[in-house]
Amino acid sequence: MVLMVKDPLWLFAYWEVRPETERSVRSQLLPSEIPDLRSVLRVYDVTDVEFPTEPAHRSFDIPLSGLATSWYIETNAPNRSFIVEIGLLTASGRFFMLARSNRVTTPRAGPSEIIDEAWATTDELFWKLIGSSALLGGSSPMVWAQMLSRNAVLGSWSSGALTQTARPAIVRGFWCRVNADVIIYGATDPKARVRIQGQPVAVRKDGTFSLRVTLPEGTQTMTIEATSSDGRQTQSMTPIVSLTAAGSLGAEPGIHPPPAARPSIRRRP
Amino acid sequence: MSGPQGTLCLILHTHLPFVHHPEHPDFLEERWLFEAITETYLPLLARFTRLCDDQVPFRITMTFTPTLLAMLADDLLKVRYRRHLERLIELTEKEIHRTRWLPPFHRLALFYHHRLTMARRQYLEVYRGDLIQPFRQLSERGVIEPLASCATHGYLPLMETHRPAVRAQIGVGVQAFERAFGRRPVGFWLPECGYHPGHDEELKAVGIRYMLLDAHGVLFGSPRPKYGVYAPVFCPSGVAAFGRDLESSKSVWSAEEGYPGDADYREFYRDIGYDLEYDYIRPYLNGDGTRLNTGIKYYRITGKTAEKQPYDPDRALERAAQHAGNFMFNRERQIEHLRSIMDRPPVIISPYDAELFGHWWFEGPDWLELLIRKTHFDQKVFALATPTEYLERFPMNQMLQPSLSSWGYGGYNDVWLNGANDWCYRHLHTMAERMTRAANEHPEPDALRARVLNQMAREVLLAQSSDWAFILKTQTHAAYAYQRLHDHLARFDALADTLRQPQIDEAWLSTVEQKDSLFPFLDYRVYATAGRG
Numbered sequence: 001m002v003l004m005v006k007d008p009l010w011l012f013a014y015w016e017v018r019p020e021t022e023r024s025v026r027s028q029l030l031p032s033e034i035p036d037l038r039s040v041l042r043v044y045d046v047t048d049v050e051f052p053t054e055p056a057h058r059s060f061d062i063p064l065s066g067l068a069t070s071w072y073i074e075t076n077a078p079n080r081s082f083i084v085e086i087g088l089l090t091a092s093g094r095f096f097m098l099a100r101s102n103r104v105t106t107p108r109a110g111p112s113e114i115i116d117e118a119w120a121t122t123d124e125l126f127w128k129l130i131g132s133s134a135l136l137g138g139s140s141p142m143v144w145a146q147m148l149s150r151n152a153v154l155g156s157w158s159s160g161a162l163t164q165t166a167r168p169a170i171v172r173g174f175w176c177r178v179n180a181d182v183i184i185y186g187a188t189d190p191k192a193r194v195r196i197q198g199q200p201v202a203v204r205k206d207g208t209f210s211l212r213v214t215l216p217e218g219t220q221t222m223t224i225e226a227t228s229s230d231g232r233q234t235q236s237m238t239p240i241v242s243l244t245a246a247g248s249l250g251a252e253p254g255i256h257p258p259p260a261a262r263p264s265i266r267r268r269p
Numbered sequence: 270m271s272g273p274q275g276t277l278c279l280i281l282h283t284h285l286p287f288v289h290h291p292e293h294p295d296f297l298e299e300r301w302l303f304e305a306i307t308e309t310y311l312p313l314l315a316r317f318t319r320l321c322d323d324q325v326p327f328r329i330t331m332t333f334t335p336t337l338l339a340m341l342a343d344d345l346l347k348v349r350y351r352r353h354l355e356r357l358i359e360l361t362e363k364e365i366h367r368t369r370w371l372p373p374f375h376r377l378a379l380f381y382h383h384r385l386t387m388a389r390r391q392y393l394e395v396y397r398g399d400l401i402q403p404f405r406q407l408s409e410r411g412v413i414e415p416l417a418s419c420a421t422h423g424y425l426p427l428m429e430t431h432r433p434a435v436r437a438q439i440g441v442g443v444q445a446f447e448r449a450f451g452r453r454p455v456g457f458w459l460p461e462c463g464y465h466p467g468h469d470e471e472l473k474a475v476g477i478r479y480m481l482l483d484a485h486g487v488l489f490g491s492p493r494p495k496y497g498v499y500a501p502v503f504c505p506s507g508v509a510a511f512g513r514d515l516e517s518s519k520s521v522w523s524a525e526e527g528y529p530g531d532a533d534y535r536e537f538y539r540d541i542g543y544d545l546e547y548d549y550i551r552p553y554l555n556g557d558g559t560r561l562n563t564g565i566k567y568y569r570i571t572g573k574t575a576e577k578q579p580y581d582p583d584r585a586l587e588r589a590a591q592h593a594g595n596f597m598f599n600r601e602r603q604i605e606h607l608r609s610i611m612d613r614p615p616v617i618i619s620p621y622d623a624e625l626f627g628h629w630w631f632e633g634p635d636w637l638e639l640l641i642r643k644t645h646f647d648q649k650v651f652a653l654a655t656p657t658e659y660l661e662r663f664p665m666n667q668m669l670q671p672s673l674s675s676w677g678y679g680g681y682n683d684v685w686l687n688g689a690n691d692w693c694y695r696h697l698h699t700m701a702e703r704m705t706r707a708a709n710e711h712p713e714p715d716a717l718r719a720r721v722l723n724q725m726a727r728e729v730l731l732a733q734s735s736d737w738a739f740i741l742k743t744q745t746h747a748a749y750a751y752q753r754l755h756d757h758l759a760r761f762d763a764l765a766d767t768l769r770q771p772q773i774d775e776a777w778l779s780t781v782e783q784k785d786s787l788f789p790f791l792d793y794r795v796y797a798t799a800g801r802g
Contacts, residue, residue: 002430002695002698004430004682004694005426005673005681005682006681006682006686007680007683012686014691014695070691070692070695102430105466107489108489108672109489112490112492112669113493114491114492114493115492115493116492116493116667116668119492119494121494128610129497129498129607129611130488130497
């Protein structure tokens with residue numbers, strides 16, 4: 001099983017399961033489990049984790065249609081690492097792995113939140129430098145920068161928090177898109193360390209912290225964990241947020257930006 | 270303030286896939302090379318030479334992919350190019366006669382006849398059929414900085430699952446470069462600017478000092494780049510990365526807002542191969558008689574109308590001069606602005622496909638020559654330089670990890686991985702893994718088996734050309750791309766099979782070697798992993 005990156009939000013996997021592997025897995029099943037057996041892809045977020053020795057941050061399953069030998073996987077998660085397994089899932093939730101993929105890391109979809117002190121830059125300066133390129137639009141991922149700088153969403157950057165950016169969606173003619181972001185904010189001891197979904201979040205001098213994340217459709221659990229500076233005490237809290245849309249806006253994968261301004265002209269017509 | 274306030278690096282990326290069909294007398298896709306020679310490579314050479322003769326100092330950075338170098342050096346293709354040119358000249362002679370009562374077209378027929386006979390003179394008498402030599406001389410004079418690139422323009426981010434495949438694309442690419450230019454490469458052009466974190470280590474291992482990325486490869490790098498794309502950065506391996514400037518790119522690339530779409534420029538899509546009576550043009554079409562572009566085009570873009578006006582070369586040249594002035598003016602303002610917010614002189618990286626100049630944008634080579642002249646004589650804000658020169662002046666740069674990126678549509682791997690072409694990767698990956706296994710299993714083969722193994726490596730490399738996945742995506746010449754993938758996979762299978770036989774059919778091996786005849790120096794051990802440190 002091979003896993004590849006398509007872009008910051010999508011992966012592609014292809015696989016081939018040897019008949020003898022499948023036979024030996026099926027021999028472990030109870031007869032009652034066979035009728036409701038489903039093939040699934042189990043997608044693990046393994047960012048900074050030695051999987052499978054250490055547990056994944058989260059996982060989700062994609063039910064497969066019978067003869068599929070490849071699949072596009074929407075993770076909606078830039079700058080995260082993934083491993084995918086194909087396997088058989090019983091009605092009672094037992095999972096039998098048939099094959100495991102290599103590990104891949106999706107690229108960032110926006111500038112890094114990390115700043116090197118020796119090469120420190122301010123948000124204002126960074127946007128000035130990006131500005132001229134960002135206002136061009138076109139096919140490049142810089143389109144989003146245009147949206148961000150125009151809306152002056154600079155506040156969320158200066159917090160130093162992890163930020164998921166709105167995805168570009170420029171469509172000719174009339175268009176409408178809706179995305180939802182949630183802002184998680186709070187305060188703790190200024191010396192404490194805070195992690196949201198396992199990712200460290202900067203705590204300001206006054207002890208406040210905030211994080212803005214894009215909310216995919218469905219129900220999400222967000223674990224917020226604060227650890228005291230000596231590492232002895234930990235408090236955690238897990239809000240559950242769910243997004244369901246009524247109405248008939250196109251789903252994310254159906255909307256495409258306009259044709260490239262770039263290089264498509266190379267090869268002969 | 271003394272001295273220029275910034276640097277402009279013009280980069281021309283020259284690439285064509287290896288198309289070589291000795292088994293057919295006449296092959297449509299071989300015209301890609303012939304058109305590029307007549308419309309791009311010869312005009313660029315003529316202009317660079319003229320600039321040198323006029324003692325106009327300039328620096329330009331150019332990639333020559335190993336597949337293109339192999340075709341330029343191929344004897345069969347040289348003969349065929351000459352035949353192609355003779356036939357076009359014959360067609361322009363007929364055109365001079367046909368248009369004698371149509372003054373604007375008669376003038377153009379004479380114009381093309383003159384251009385093509387000059388091209389023949391330049392190709393045969395000045396360069397004696399060898400186009401690598403003049404580029405090499407320009408490189409030795411320090412005018413051109415040549416860049417190495419992957420062996421067959423393989424798209425590296427999608428090869429990452431098998432690192433020896435990445436290593437072989439880079440290693441064979443560097444060997445081909447050394448043979449053509451007689452020196453070690455300093456810079457490397459990643460095909461399609463496709464970068465995957467870690468591939469800089471493979472470049473480092475073969476002595477490369479810098480590579481070129483698309484803007485977001487640097488901008489989304491971590492930590493955040495202090496100077497954006499206007500200064501190089503160092504990868505953890507120590508290889509420098511320069512990011513593409515989108516503002517200067519767009520004014521040339523964009524078909525709508527860019528210069529090439531101007532009404533006075535030549536219209537690419539009106540060609541006498543389609544416009545004239547079939548029986549008249551038939552002798553100049555290919556074997557199967559399908560209409561095609563001859564390169565003889567009589568109209569200007571005019572506007573968004575089907576009523577095209579005749580082309581006027583003088584007016585187009587005027588326009589190219591204006592556009593060169595406009596580009597220079599915009600760079601001056603851009604560099605002054607950047608200089609005001611940066612504490613060091615900025616570098617602007619402007620890469621283009623070379624075939625854009627002359628083939629697609631007919632006036633492109635004129636524009637480029639005029640830009641170079643104006644930059645030297647008419648302003649003092651910026652200077653032309655190569656990335657190497659910039660690195661020598663500013664050896665201290667920020668260290669960061671660039672982001673996975675490409676200059677393809679969407680900015681990542683989408684163009685080469687989508688519903689139209691995703692099926693090819695399971696074959697390409699398996700093929701490369703089998704190649705590594707074969708290389709490990711045969712460290713010391715006999716002479717004949719070594720030939721088989723080398724040919725297997727050629728088939729792997731040829732199948733990996735990013736062109737096939739690209740063509741399948743754009744659906745132009747898709748049947749040809751499919752055929753090529755199929756042929757290389759099938760030949761590889763047959764060769765691998767031969768390796769296990771006690772007797773090897775040498776005659777058959779020779780025919781395969783003649784078809785896929787590039788990289789005579791290739792050593793399949795570049796795929797081996799056994800015995801690596």
